[in-house]
Amino acid sequence: MKIKILLLLLFIVNLVKAQITEKITIPSGVVYLYADDKTNEKVKKSLTESLQNATNYDILGDNLMIGPTLWKQFKNIEILHSIPDNVTFHIDEMEVEGKVSRKLDDSKKIWNEFKKEISGNYQIRKANEDELKYYWSTISFDIEEPLFILQTENHRYILNFLKKNQKLLWLDEFPYKNSYNNPIDKGTYTTEGTIKTYKNGNEVYVTDKGNKETKLEKVIFLTGDSELKANSSIEDIKSVIDKTNKIFDNLFKDSKSEGKIMVQFELGVKKNDIQFAVKDDLDLEIMKEFEKRVNEEKYPHSKKDTIKFQLIYKVNAYNDNE
Known part of the structure; x- marks a missing residue:
């Protein structure tokens, strides 16, 4: 009986450990929903593989939103002009332009251009307070992991994935000025x-x-x-x-x-x-x-x-x- 109880306790401890997730500082007023570490690590691995492999588009679905800061840079890229749908963001009482892709082929075009921006060393990590405050100001829904910051020497990109199918939902750049x-x-x-x-x-x-x-x-x-x-x-x-x-x-x-x-x-x-x-x-x-x-x-x-x-x-x- 004691052995069975001990095994049960060990199982519960291991189950709890498997569900532990890395905590971050959430700004006041921001709603942030965590995913477990297993889910986050799986998406992080898929993201890394897609960045390293020119023909890997596993993280993409039909729908992909480009936030206002990144779209300000991307909107002059000729190959992206054929993507039909623009979107307006209301930030700090201002209207700014973004882009939404509703076809996988269009999402691939955007991702190909994005990968050109990633050169040299980079880090994939969770968001800090400033990055969360900016992202929160651009969206009309709760923030839910998997959410990562892809940080290069001079840029910080925001990538938010859907938890249910682990496809990339949102791509933007934090307006980083140091x-x-x-x-x-x-x-x-x-x-x-x-x-x-x-x-x-x-x-x-x-x-x-x-x-x-x-x-x-x-x-x-x-x-x-x-x-x-x-x-x-x-x-x-x-x-x-x-x-x-x-x-x-x-x-x-x-x-x-x-x-x-x-x-x-x-x-x-x-x-x-x-x-x-x-x-x-x-x-x-x-x-x-x-x-x-x-x-x-x-x-x-x-x-x-x-x-x-x-x-x-x-x-x-x-x-x-x-």
């Missing part, structure tokens, strides 16, 4: 993660042309999240933005000129440094007064280490569509 060429100090800023851009208080991954108007376009942080949290606060950053917005609106709301203004804040413990750059045909007399008032304003200081960020304003202009 460097920023600063036109003010001529420096290049890099990060292990991705340079983050905010609009209307929210992190944005995709930008469109927008409307021709006069307003704050975006905020770019040149200091990492951990350094920002350690040396400033949301209230202090908001104070800087609100005070500068008030000066900008007062001076430029009726301006007929067109252009962009970049204001770079470097908040220190004892001293704040503010630099300016302009683009296109701005009224330089108004700009001179803008600089004067901003420099006269009292802004909060950092707690210990310097933090740096930029406010990008547009004057009768469209968004920078990167």
